[in-house]
Amino acid sequence: MSRPAALALPPWLAHALRAQRAPVPWNAMMRGALAGGPLLLLAVLVGRPSVGVVAALGAMLAGINDRPGSRRVSIKRLGVPALAGALGLLVGTYAGQYAQTYAGQYVGAVALTLLLTSLGLLAGGMSAVGPVASGAGTQVLVAAAIGAGMPLPEPGWERALAYLAGAGWLLVLRLVLPTPAAFTAGDYRFDGERDAVAAVYDAIATLLDAVGSPHATARRAALTAALDHAQDALAGPRLRRYASSSAERQLHAQYAAALPLAEAATALAWAGDAVVGRASEGPRRLAAAVRDNTAPGPLPAPFLPHARLRSRGGTLIAPAVRALDDALLSAAESFDRGGDAQNELHTRRRTAGSLVRLALGVGGREYGLRVALSFGASAAVAQVLDHEHWYWLPATAVFLVKPDLGPLVSRVLCRAAGTVLGAVVFAGLAALLPRPEGLVALVVVSGALIPVATRHFAAQTAVVTVLVLALVMVGGEPQASWSRIGETLLACAIVLIVGHLPIPKGQRGGGVRARLTEAGTAAHAYLLHILNEAHEPDVPGDRAARWTLRREAYRTLAQARTTIALSGAELPALARHTEGTDEVAAVLERLVDTTTACAVDLDDAGRLTPRHTEQLTTLLDELARHQRQAGISLPEVPGVRLSTDLTA
Template identity: 35%
Template sequence: MTPAAHTRPDRPRRTSCPPWPRSVLGRVPGSLPLAAAARGAVALALPLLIGLATGWVVPSVIAAIGALWGVSQDGSDPYRVRVRRLSWTGVSSALGLLAGELALRSGQPPAVAVTLGTAALVAGAVSLRGRIASVSGMHLLLGVTIGSGIPVPGPWWQAPLALLAGVALVLVLSAAPWLWRRHHVERAAVLAVYRSAGEALAVAGTDAAEQARLRMTLALNHAHEVMAPHLAPRGQRRQDGTGELVRAFHCAVRLGEAVTAVVWEGHALPPALTGVPRHLAGRLLPGDRTAPEDHVAEPVSETGSPGTRALADLVRAVDGEPDGADLELRLPVHERPGRAARVRYALLLAGCVLAAHLLAEVLHRPRGYWLPMTVAFVYKPDFGPLLPRALHRCVGTIVGVAAIGAVSAAATGTYAVVGVVAVFGALMAVGVRHHYALATLGLTAVVFVLLDLLGDHRALYGTRVVDTALASALVLVAHFVVWPDSSDHRAEAQTEAAVAAARRYRDAAPQAGPVQRQSLRRAAYHQLAEARRTVAHARREPARRGRPLPDWESAITAAERLCDQVTGQAVAGAASPAR
């Protein structure tokens, strides 16, 4: 029987999935990142405590500002990625602070404006080249903004070194677990694929199957990104202790293909089959002591569908000796915005920063750094939809100002203030992972305390809310007047690239070997997921009057179903000859 002849059962039944131990699942989505919250609290409180104990209050506050920026870039990704991102954050922000500080000390207002404009041009030019470059550009601009807006006593080199030390503290706290759980993040990502595969098998043959398959694909995309540095060909791979993880990931890729075929076939499965991913996880990753290693009986007979036979073949392959074959999967190269887009963004960012600086000079001279600083935070179209980001910035600032105003009235002692900083630092660390408004709330409250410790005792609660609204409005007006269709162009380009990848998979899969087929399939699903994300961002921007957006979602959905169909047919073709 060919896959095209398979039909859904008249009355699909929902099968149950065996329970997974919590440690096998990794961190449950939506749970509080307690470790990150603890790092945020310690990273912000420790410099202040040291400053109070030694009398070096100003360097300790600058170090706390560095720690604040470091907490904003802390993450749950692999340790090597965290180290790279935090290292660039520290270096770029310290260089920016040095440049801004020297411009301010020159006593020439034009020098400050030129430095801000130059930093904005550099930040805009590099920001659309990738996540690390974007983070570096933003913090270069933030460093210049703070350095040129806050007079800091002491030698010129002291503040940049203190800022760098604060970021380095976050780096040490974030990367320290590498010493005792080196590949924990990679292991959790791979195990999440097996969990989501089990969930997809459990609902095979029901209306929930397609969404479950999509969740499995997203988990596999994430695992692929996390495991990418370890996936060099066997002869070139470093001896870093990831052999079992690499094999588990390769099997997860094969499992994803088999599960996709089962979902496409549309048949409900017995419990023995829905437990296959759980069994495979226990066999492939025995280092997790709670991962089950119970034996799964032969799941299907010779008359099973191609998808179920593929599951059976995978179980036999895993239970037997490793075959030594490497898939050599590589992540697809994502299209970056072209030179014209980078130039336009750099000019717009520089224009907004200079306009905010001039407005601050008129309204707040001296110390009018809040307006250009807000522009640097808000105008990040590569970080997501611009309008929601600006609105969340305003809401977070309003709530943060209200919160710190209420708390400051109760926190009367110096050490109580340090405790307040620790609490809001932990809140910011949680917000970084869950919601931008929450992260802004924590950052706003901490900044108010730190500036007070630097000697800025002005009552600026209402002023900072107005400044945030002005800066956000400035960014939105400039962007949507000059470049209103930027998100549309990104969505269209990503959708076209994803559809093209799906067609390449369709055209090449019938003649491709297993390695090439898996590579084409992974590239197609990666680009389809990226297209969905980009289209979702475009939908959240203001609608252009008289110009309804194209129905990109339908094209993406059709391409996903095409990939599912090609996968089902490829699995059937691979399974049929030997039967």
């Protein structure tokens, strides 16, 4: 029985109570246990505990970014934020020392606050670029606050090296330690890569099973997520345009072979004609072959008994089924060949110019302004209070202001609850455990728990609170559980106030609008490519370019959907600024699905059917109407036109 509507929780509260579900990451937990704790113990044994504290902080922040994925992608995911954090620690240390030594008490505090505010504006804007940039922006600000306020005897350059050593040690563990997938497939080099590519074939099979049912849309979204994950997993060093070994070329080719299969499955889902169960057997066998690094064996041909059929070459067969059959045959040949050295990953890589445009666009400006105000105000208030651990206040504000961690009120509630829980637990343990070995053991246990705790912001906060308080005591400072609670609650209040400040018209909801504009641009580019092929039926189409555009359209749509969902879960005062954007995204998704169906039909007949052109026209009109209602202006692509000659 479903819950009555009157008893349904508001979105911001439901988000605070919801946690991600996934298998226990035993390997990541082992890396967390072997990262900060051993470094801290070594530093204590040689009489340099403060160096160990900084190294453990670097390992802790790197551990937060140690998410599931391929080993090679972790180089960028962990390394880039670590470099940014070391730079922030260096800048913060020397800025804090200058403010204390050469400037007066008040002048130095004002100068330091202005510097940190400016750094928040820059880092906040860059955080809008993507997940890695967001992690880098967070670490540079947290490390800058720690460097400016944490009393340590080491100079700035030594702190930065210790920080890099901690993060670098975790990265080494990520690259060196084996995973279960490596043993299963018999190849140590590939762990997340094989699982990611196999998951694509599994998602294709699941979509084929759902064709004609109400679950088809959700399964198509799951296929998009699997393709995005595989694309990221294969984007690491040496897995780029030209692979450097036969095993890499094979894995590369197996991913490329999934693209036409995904296209055909999406076209079948659009048509809505149910397929028999054996249609999904082929992709499932391919998934097992990728995962176990074996041959797939004979693949069954798909069969569609009730589809609308078209005569071609004396054979009656639906275009989408023909495409699925051809894609399965091509995939089987690709698996047998073991890949082609010249085969290219169908991905679009952002240029430096596009990254700068994202950072300086409406989304980057809005988030940068919010980060700067929260970070600067927290630093100013903390220095006025003249608290011994004043750097905790701005460092806490940095995490609270991150929109990818959930709606604002949800983040505040989780941060407050997690801090109170972690501080109380640490206070009890600190009274019982011997020092410093008991505190080092707490760091080891907390490091191991971080990969699991990242599934919920409150749990992550509780674990990090215990770890940080243990590091503070190892560094020679007194127990600080209760001041930690006070600083966190004050940071929550500051971020809540800043989050609800009036922003100039057109700037509020900038992150959503930026993502939606990016998705609209990609969708129109994909549609334009297909229409150009329809206008020139005698010219062979560039399938690689088509798959690249399709991947970009679905990927940007998925990112826009995630951003819209987070914005919609805010309090009504904030959520109202992005009303109507979900409808725009839904129409864009249907437009891209229809464009994919058109592409498959073009391959089969060389022209579009009236059903396709009517659907495209209807969707473009509907998109324009929803844009006006939501107050969003998506860029128009010159040359997008529909006419009867396309179906002649």
